[in-house]
Amino acid sequence: MARLAIERRSMAVLSAGHGVNDLAAGAIPALLPFLVIQRHLSYASAAGLILAFTIASSIGQPAFGHLVDRSTRAGLMPAGILTSGVGIALTGVVPGYSLTFLAAVLCGVGVAAYHPEAARFANYVSGARRATGISVFSVGGGIGFALGPATITPLVLAFHLPGTAFMVLPSLVMVVLLLVEIPRLERFRLAPPVMDRREGQRLREGWAPFARLVAVAILRQVVYYALLAFAPLYFVRVFLASPARANLVLTAMLAAGALGTLAAGRLADRLGRKTALAGALALVAVLVGIFTVSNQLVAAVVMIAAGAAIVGTFTTALVMGQEYLPANLGLASGLALGLPDGVGGISAPLLGAVADHAGLRTALQVSALVAVVAVGLALTLRKAATSSSDGALAREHA
Structure with missing residues (x-):
């Protein structure tokens, strides 16, 4: 029988790794105001660094996801964390926009390597409470992302842009912890299910609603990256706040996201996935407009x-x-997480061009309209069919 409760130790390791990995990702938006001021980048050029990161991540995650579905690649988790840490460390150190762009790409590759395999193991150790379990895994990433601005801002204020070099230190610590824990995590892999023809047909039919789900996630990421890239700049340019104060609000926003992740998991388990998703997106549309x-x-x-x-x-x-x-x-995780990131990254410089010509307020209002479209598409999603093997897969360690 499948485990009903979440395996806490394993989830804690995966969630902590997620946090360290996303610490680097959260630091990139916080660097934009400093780069705009100190290196005189345009809004579009600054947003292009988000494009570099997200394209690398979006292409890499489905690729790594397909790889881990073929065979377990647990070593990708520490390798990904190390790569993302080195990437963000180099972002403020290397000279010139081109090298900074490449450092952001390296960071994105590291994030891509970690997520699909870690998300797959998070599914395994969640037992029957998948939405709650995945929310615990995700909240680690949310906390790490929120700590990105809070960590990198004082480093840049104290050491200027080369202070980003210190960002590699948490990655080194987490790599060691994961290398110690991976042998235990391997014991939670599920035995592959044996499927009859009807079950195979059900799985094939899942691709159509999955494609619509990815489209919803893409629209959501357009709004998300608009907030990451332009809300801090809005505080600096419109409210005349300092970059440090703008990043403080960004940190609070991302920290609230970690709490929202925990709440979303419980709501999805109780109210249903579609209701929780569409309701949250509707709230986002209203809030961005306000x-x-x-x-x-x-x-x-x-x-x-x-x-x-x-x-x-x-x-x-x-x-x-x-x-x-x-x-x-692995592939589902890579596509659901990675592809939306890529399109969101492409939209960031496009909205940056809107901001350059029509103002930051207009760019954010456009993103609010995108959120409205996402709500409409989310309401078309159906509930996933229940697998005949769901809840009955044997665990290798049991």
Whole structure:
């Protein structure tokens, strides 16, 4: 019989690794105001660094996901964390925009290597409470992402842009911990299911709703990256706040996202995946609209609330993707997480061009309209069919 409860020690390791991995990802948006001021980058060029990171991540995650579905590659988890740590460390050290762009690409490759295999193991150790379990895994990434600005901002203030070199230290520590824990994690792999013809047909039918789910996630990422790239700049340029204060609000937004992730997992298990997803996206659309017509204090509160709502949808979408494609957990995770990131990254410089010509407020208002479209598409999603083997797979360690 499958485990009903979440295996806490294993989930703690995976969630901590997720946090360290995403620490690097969260630091990149926080660097943008410093790069705009110190290196005189345009909004579009600054957003291009997010493009570099997200394209590398989006291409890499499905590729790594397909690889881990063919055979277990647990070594990708420590390798990914080390690569992302080295990438963010080099971002402020190397001279010139081209090398900074390549450092962001390296960071994205590291993030891509970690996520599919770690998400697959998180599914295994979650037992029957998948949405709650995946939310615990995801909240580690949310906390790490939130700590990215809080970690890199004082380093840059103290040591200027070369202070990013210190960002590799948490990665080195986590690599050692994962290398110690991987042999134990390997024991939680599920035995491959034996499927009859009807079960195989059910799995093939899961691709159509999965494609719509990915489209929803893509639209969500357009809004998410608009907030990451332009909300801090909005505080600096419109409210005349310092980069440090803008990044403080960004940190609070991402921290709220970690709390929203935990809440989203429980809501998805109780209310249903589609209801939780569409409801959160509707809230995001309203909040982003309010942000653009508010004063500094209200905008900060709204930005934090929007972070809780939008980051919480990551867990719901990931669980739905894995349930639509239960025989391809790595690929489902890679596509649900990676492809939306890539398109979101492409949209960032496009919205940056809008901001350059029409203003930051207009760019953010466009993203609010995108969130409305995402809500409509989310309402078309269906519940994943229940697998005949679901809950009955033997664990190798049992």
